[in-house]
Structure formats: C-alpha cells, structure tokens
Amino acid sequence: MNPTRSSVPWLSRVALILLGVLFLLPFFWMVSTSLKPLNETMKLPPQWLPSSPQWHNYPDAMQAMGPFWLYARNSLLLAFLNVVGTVFSSALVAYGFSRLDWRGRDSCFFVLLATMMIPFPVVMVPIYGLFRALGWIGTFQPLWVPAFLAGAFNVFLLRQFFLSIPRDLSEAARIDGCSEFRIFWQIILPLAKPALLTVALFQFMATWNDFLGPLIFLARENQYTLALGLQALQGTISGTPWHHLMAASTLVLLPVLVLFFLTQRTFIRGIATTGLK
Amino acid sequence: MTLGERRNLIKGLVFISPWIVGFLAFNLYPLIASIWFSLCDYSVLSQPVFLGAQNYVDLWHDPVFWKALRNTVVFAVVAIPLSTFLSIGLAVLLNQPIAGQGIYRTIFFLPSLVPAISLAILWQWMLNGPMGLVNNLVRPFLNIINAVTGSHLQAPDWLNDPNFALWGLILTGLWGTGQAVVIYLAGLQEVPAELYEAAELDGTNAWQRFLHITLPMLSPVIFFNVLMSIIGALQTFAVPYILTGGGDGPGRSLLFLATYIYQNAFDYWNMGYASALALCLFVLIIGLSLVTVHYGEKKVHYSGR
Amino acid sequence: MAKVLIENLYKIYPAEKGRPEKVAVDNANFEIQDREFMVLVGPSGCGKTTTLRMVAGLEEISRGAIYIDGKKINEIPPKDRDIAMVFQNYALYPHMSVYRNMAFGLELRGVPKEEIRRRVDSAARTLGLLEPDNLLERKPKALSGGQRQRVALGRAIVREPKAFLFDEPLSNLDAKMRVETRTEISRLHRQLASTMIYVTHDQTEAMTMADRIVVMRYGKIQQIAAPLDLYHQPANLFVAGFIGSPPMNFFTGTLNASRQGTLEFVEKVPAGQTPFRCPLFPDTSRRLSYRQDREVILGLRPEHLHPNSLTSGVTLEATVEVVEPMGAETFVYLRTEGHTCICRTTQSEFIDLEGKKLNLGPDLSRAVFFDPETEEAIPT
Numbered sequence: 001m002n003p004t005r006s007s008v009p010w011l012s013r014v015a016l017i018l019l020g021v022l023f024l025l026p027f028f029w030m031v032s033t034s035l036k037p038l039n040e041t042m043k044l045p046p047q048w049l050p051s052s053p054q055w056h057n058y059p060d061a062m063q064a065m066g067p068f069w070l071y072a073r074n075s076l077l078l079a080f081l082n083v084v085g086t087v088f089s090s091a092l093v094a095y096g097f098s099r100l101d102w103r104g105r106d107s108c109f110f111v112l113l114a115t116m117m118i119p120f121p122v123v124m125v126p127i128y129g130l131f132r133a134l135g136w137i138g139t140f141q142p143l144w145v146p147a148f149l150a151g152a153f154n155v156f157l158l159r160q161f162f163l164s165i166p167r168d169l170s171e172a173a174r175i176d177g178c179s180e181f182r183i184f185w186q187i188i189l190p191l192a193k194p195a196l197l198t199v200a201l202f203q204f205m206a207t208w209n210d211f212l213g214p215l216i217f218l219a220r221e222n223q224y225t226l227a228l229g230l231q232a233l234q235g236t237i238s239g240t241p242w243h244h245l246m247a248a249s250t251l252v253l254l255p256v257l258v259l260f261f262l263t264q265r266t267f268i269r270g271i272a273t274t275g276l277k
Numbered sequence: 278m279t280l281g282e283r284r285n286l287i288k289g290l291v292f293i294s295p296w297i298v299g300f301l302a303f304n305l306y307p308l309i310a311s312i313w314f315s316l317c318d319y320s321v322l323s324q325p326v327f328l329g330a331q332n333y334v335d336l337w338h339d340p341v342f343w344k345a346l347r348n349t350v351v352f353a354v355v356a357i358p359l360s361t362f363l364s365i366g367l368a369v370l371l372n373q374p375i376a377g378q379g380i381y382r383t384i385f386f387l388p389s390l391v392p393a394i395s396l397a398i399l400w401q402w403m404l405n406g407p408m409g410l411v412n413n414l415v416r417p418f419l420n421i422i423n424a425v426t427g428s429h430l431q432a433p434d435w436l437n438d439p440n441f442a443l444w445g446l447i448l449t450g451l452w453g454t455g456q457a458v459v460i461y462l463a464g465l466q467e468v469p470a471e472l473y474e475a476a477e478l479d480g481t482n483a484w485q486r487f488l489h490i491t492l493p494m495l496s497p498v499i500f501f502n503v504l505m506s507i508i509g510a511l512q513t514f515a516v517p518y519i520l521t522g523g524g525d526g527p528g529r530s531l532l533f534l535a536t537y538i539y540q541n542a543f544d545y546w547n548m549g550y551a552s553a554l555a556l557c558l559f560v561l562i563i564g565l566s567l568v569t570v571h572y573g574e575k576k577v578h579y580s581g582r
Numbered sequence: 583m584a585k586v587l588i589e590n591l592y593k594i595y596p597a598e599k600g601r602p603e604k605v606a607v608d609n610a611n612f613e614i615q616d617r618e619f620m621v622l623v624g625p626s627g628c629g630k631t632t633t634l635r636m637v638a639g640l641e642e643i644s645r646g647a648i649y650i651d652g653k654k655i656n657e658i659p660p661k662d663r664d665i666a667m668v669f670q671n672y673a674l675y676p677h678m679s680v681y682r683n684m685a686f687g688l689e690l691r692g693v694p695k696e697e698i699r700r701r702v703d704s705a706a707r708t709l710g711l712l713e714p715d716n717l718l719e720r721k722p723k724a725l726s727g728g729q730r731q732r733v734a735l736g737r738a739i740v741r742e743p744k745a746f747l748f749d750e751p752l753s754n755l756d757a758k759m760r761v762e763t764r765t766e767i768s769r770l771h772r773q774l775a776s777t778m779i780y781v782t783h784d785q786t787e788a789m790t791m792a793d794r795i796v797v798m799r800y801g802k803i804q805q806i807a808a809p810l811d812l813y814h815q816p817a818n819l820f821v822a823g824f825i826g827s828p829p830m831n832f833f834t835g836t837l838n839a840s841r842q843g844t845l846e847f848v849e850k851v852p853a854g855q856t857p858f859r860c861p862l863f864p865d866t867s868r869r870l871s872y873r874q875d876r877e878v879i880l881g882l883r884p885e886h887l888h889p890n891s892l893t894s895g896v897t898l899e900a901t902v903e904v905v906e907p908m909g910a911e912t913f914v915y916l917r918t919e920g921h922t923c924i925c926r927t928t929q930s931e932f933i934d935l936e937g938k939k940l941n942l943g944p945d946l947s948r949a950v951f952f953d954p955e956t957e958e959a960i961p962t
Contacts (some may be wrong), residue, residue, distance in 0.1 A: 016375070
C-alpha cells in the first residue's frame, strides 16, 4: 500500500496479472468470436481461437444490420451536434457562474446542482409530451437541441476550471476595455482548452453510448443510431448468429476505443478530476 | 441595487440564459408535470383525467412494482459495495511501482467505455448457459468441488435462471468499475507519502496503514463515488433492457424500476401510472442519498487542505 | 493627468450567515493632486486595496463618491474611467505575446495600428524590454518575475491614462528586484509626470516613493501627510509604530513634578523595579503642564536613544539582547526590567556586547507624547 517501497510483494503482481487477464478476457472473447465461422462459436468445450479468421464476418454483419453506414452517419451526426452544443453552451453558462459576480448567483448554482439529482425517468414522460407537442418526435431534434441548453454536469466541470483562472486576468481585461463576451471568447476560452477537450470527449462518449434517448424519441428506421440498429439486429434474427453480433458489437465499440487511445491523458485526467472535485 | 450591480446581474443572466431555458423546459416543467400526471390517467394520445391518488393506490397493490423495487434495491445494495471493494482494491494494487502501470490502468478502464448495446450483447454471450465464457471458466472449479465434496453443483444458466439473472447483471457491472478505479487511483496518489513513512516508523503493518491512513484519506472520494453510484444504480435501464430483449428476464428477475417505468410509459402508454412510479423512484433516490449523506458526514474525514 | 477626489467613501459588506456586517472602508476623504504620487499604506485588511479597487471600478461603492478631474465616476465602468492598473500578480494574458499584451487595450479602443506600434515600442524601450533581448514576441511564461512586472507597467503606460493605479506590484518580486523596480517606478513617475495611486503594506516603499502617504487601519484613515512629516509628527500611536523601521520605542508612564520645578517623565513599572526617569525641557514642560500627574506614552525613535551617552542623570539602563550589525549602522535590541527597546547607532563598538549592560541617553527634543486612551499624539 506504500508507494515508496522498493520491492512490490509478489502477491500483488500475481493478483494484478490475474485480474488484468480476467478484465481482458471479454474483449478477447468478443473479437475471437467475431472472427469464427458460426459453427465454431457454439463448440463445446469452447475453442479459444478461430481456426482461420473469418474477416468477412464484418462486412456480413454490417449487411445483416441493414443500412449500417446510415446508422453510423446518424450516430456521428448526433455526436457532433451534441459536442458542439455542449461545449459552447456549458462554457457560456459556466462563465456566468464563475467569472461574474451577480446577485443570486450562488442560489442559482445551488439549484443547478440540485437538478443533477433528478433521475431521467422522472422527467422522461413530460419531456416526451413536450417534444410531441412541438412535433419533434420522430426527428433528431430531441437528441441534440437540449445539448445547446447546457447540461448541469458539464457546467459544473467547467465552472471548477474557470474558477482556477486568476480573477485579476478578467479585471485587467475589463480595465483594458474588453466587453464581457470578449473576455469569455478571447481570454478565458483559449486558456480553458484542456477542460473544453475533456467536456467534448465525455459528451462524445455519452452521445455515442446513448440508448434510451434514441429508443424513445426516434421512430423511423432510417433515423436509427448504431446502438438502436444493433439492438434491432439482435431482436430480429432467430437462432442467434453470435459471430455477426460480436462483429457488429466490436464495430460499434471501435470508434470509442480509438478516441480513447488518441486522447488517453486528457481522458484519465478528466475522470480523475471529476472524482476528486 | 446600484447601476453596477444591475449591469452585472443582467450580464450574469444573459450568460446563463441557455441553462435557464433548459432548466425551465427540462427540469422545472417536467417535475411539476410529472407530479400532475401521476395524479391522472394519462396517455399521451388524450388529455389527462384527474384520478387523485388512485395511481398510488394501484402502485401499492401492484406486485410487479414491488418486484421491480426489490430488484432495483437488491441490485444497488449488492453491486455497490462489491464494486467499491473491487475498485479500491484495484486502485491500491495499481498504486505500486510496477512496470506497465499505464497498461494495467488502461486494461481496467477500457470496459467502462463500452457502449451499453455492445456491453449487453457481449455479456448475453458471455453469460450464455452452455456456451458462455463465464461458465466455461467456472465449470472446472465446480467440477473440482464436486469431485472433492460429492456435491452436484451445476454452472447456472444465468440469464434464464430467476435466481441467478441478477447476479449475472452484477457481474456485468463489476466489469465496468474502471472509471472508479481511475478516480480512486488519483485519490491515492494525493495521499502524502510522509504519512505512510511516519506510520512505518511507528511500527505499523500494511493492513493497519491501509485501515488508518489510506481509507480515511480516501473517504471523501469514496463518499462521493458511492453517492453517485447509488443515484446511478437506482436508475439502471439500458443493459437489462437489452439483455432481456426489452422484457423482464426470467421470472421478472431483471425487471428494474426504470424498466417498469419505461414499459408503462411507452409499451402500455399508461403514462399517469408511469409518472407515479417515477416519482417513487425519485423519492427512493433522495431517501437513500440523504441517508448516505447523513452517514457520510459523520464518517468522512476531510483533511482540510 | 488628473486630480482624484475621494469623498466620504464607504465600502460595506452586508451581514450574511456566520458573519456580521463588515465596514472595509470607513469614511475615507482625501484628494490626490494632479501628477502626485500618492501611496495608500497599512497592514492587511486596512481597506487600502478596497479603496484602490473602488477607484478602478472593480468594486462597487457603498456610499460616497469618487471624482476624477471633477467628474463623478461612481457609475462609470472601469474601461471608461481612463485609468490603468498594475496588478500584484501582473495579470498578463498567458496566451498572448508581450507585444499583444501591451497592445490589447489599444486594439480594443480602435487605436490605429501604427500608433499602437509607436506607443508599444516607446514604452518597451523605456522599460528595457528591447535591450539586451527583444522580449516583444515572447509569451509571459518565458519571462522572469521582474520582466513580467515591467510588461505589466508597459501595458499601463501605453494607455496614456489619467491616473495609474498600482496594487502592491512589488510583493511578488524578490528583494533585489523589488528595489530595482521601485526605483524604476519612481523614475517613470518623474518622466511621465502623471498622477499615480499606489497601494502597499510595506512602509519602506511608501516612504521612498510617495509625495504623500495615506496611512490606513481597520478601514479608517489615520493620517495623510508627506513621508517625513509622517515620520517626525505622527498623528497617533499606530502611525508612529507603523512608519519607520526599526519601530519607535514606547514607554508608558506619568508626568510628575520634578525637583527642578519642571515636569519629568516617570516610567510606570511593576513594584520593586526602578523606573526610568527623564526630565522634560522647560518649554515642553510648560506646554504640557496641564497634563501633570496624568498618564502619558513617550515615544522615542531608535536613533534618538544614544548608547553610553554622556548626558548626566538621564539614563536608561538596559541589558543588550541582540546586536544586529547592518554595516553602515548597528541595531541594538535591549531589555530593561519588563520592557524591550531598540536603539540604533552608527557607532560600531557594540558587537559582542550581548548580555552586557548599557546606558542609553534619550534625546527628548525628538520625543513624541501620546495620550494612552485616545492614542493620539499630544501636541507639544
């Protein structure tokens, strides 16, 4: 437990290796299954590696899912819109809560914090009704317009960061003649790049992984996101084609993994800071 | 208010205006509407009809509700401590000077990024009775135990056995503790080394140091994580929904409150009842959160940095 | 360049949970003349920074008014007050070059590019930002503390404001840099002939730089005067003890009638100890006769306590505790029964005298008397 020890107990090493393998196994199994011909997937005792990798499983799975690329496009479009909307609106609102002094600010912020406690199922039905009244059910709007209205969690994250920027920077800018929006745009935002990137990453992940939202608000198949399309695949086919399902699951997972590997440091730091507040 | 204060107020409100709109539309209105709907017979297709507390009475007598409530609470009560022990344990293991720390951290963290749909499909496969990987790993151990003690233990058909389905789900959840591991690891690294060094000089062993230094120093992080986990666990929806193909699982053992709410709202279009259920969920969440906060205030040690 | 008038100025923080109402600035009144270098000095929390920030427009005025050049500026936002400010932590924009940091304010006002270039170059040259290295294209993090502060100065200079405001600009610099930058600022003041308002907690900075000083404590102004007037004629106990380093020595006692018919100061000591006695000069005696038999505090600066003085009959015997040889002069810290005092002398024979007894001769012509209850100076 003590990081300054020079020799690590062998028990720890063994435990780590064991747990590491256990955690990796599902991934391994997923990819391995995705490359097997169907009959090999159901062999008992299980065959760890495919006899010969069936790369064509992947295009086959995409085919079986139907308009795969359309779904992918939908997922990407929504992710993009959400990232853009969230980053700008959360930054704007976080600025208001951190870089400006105004009467009632802290009470409003407390209300914002309180809203983080409201579970989605509670607001789900009325929001559905609201969107229905607007005629937005069956369109993409419910899945990206709210992003432009600043979610509490991201505001909280960015506010913490903005608070760490010295106050006298804003004051010097005000004396220099900067309007408040200019200070936001030309001074605070450029300094907040790491935090903005973190928000963007988290939002991308959240939108890409979102299942309940598309489930409720989308109607037509050609609007489905990848998540929904994959679920449809699971539902429709009888005599589950595990190799296709695994291949499709891997495909849906891939962009997330790639993004993670590209931005590891930011990601890990972002998660760590959220937890430590 | 002076002119300056008024100017600042306007500026402040302008900057937070996106949130104000969002708050009114997606927090305040829905909250109030939910309460109203819960007192009505409401299907989106027609106007709500006031029923008074009828929905709540029905809810009280609804065995499915109680089943869902039981499942949700059992899941939270079992999964959260298990997951906390696991993630703290992993973080402690990781916090040692070993080669490849970054790789291990990635391995543990990655599963928490998997989209719900992929996760559910994967684990549907992993938990498959005859062919799933989990049973293939468990079976050899069971065989050994059977040979030694003469019992006839069988690897469970996880997703089809009402007694084991929830455990299968918990297993799925444990795979995703990576996020918490990262948070705890960061927390561990904040503990000043001098504390451990002083304790070592005082003659403590590793377990004592863990108990009396690590845990107290980590307690604010643990508290926050547990609180967030409770709020999250009680709202579990996506994975069980997909695992069961939109259903309840064997003997309704995978029916969660959130699933039941969804079913009532969008399968049966019984939105009044769904709202009543949702408000119960809300009360449950607030109740458990308050208990946690109350307990936490006493036990959590803030090192006043 | 401008006059700045502070009229009945208050800053009041209303009471809130866990904290009563706080009056940070309590009825401040003073006028800064055109081209004057005015220093606001006092301990932490005395209200000097709050006052400065109200002049800048960074803090709301609770009550009272501030006029710049006769124009009331209470409701005018900072950018329209035609002032420039130099911050303690420099407040340089980290992502902009030195040039851009200095040019920013002018850019925002639509000053033409060539004019900006001219002003920035001129300021940079004056501040040594072009020689030996051209620092204009560097970012602040590539500069030392002293250089950053000069950029902050430059940013203020190019604005050609009516008044310059300084908020403890030297606090973050190391000792040597502090002295250098201090002289730099004084030189700039002469060169630019501009009104400057300077806040510091360091009385040395105040004494060396100011035309006049405002001494503040707990939100209230204690005294406003030129440095030497403050030094020789402090208005109260606080100012007397705050200005001057090492600080003034204070002796509590009474003015009794002496055998010679004049008043003499008799130190108040616990029973069994010998008090320090010191006769007053005849005219001082006469002027203070109304205070006979009343308590009084005698203030004597360290340089007015002469060690081993030849003045007969009037000595204070004390034991040397610590001797600090400063080179050009020596500070000797002594202890009498229950009282410490400091003397300062240019004589150098006091090294190695620790533990020994010394006789100190007070120069009463320079003494200041204070009323123990009001803490104000008694005019003599």
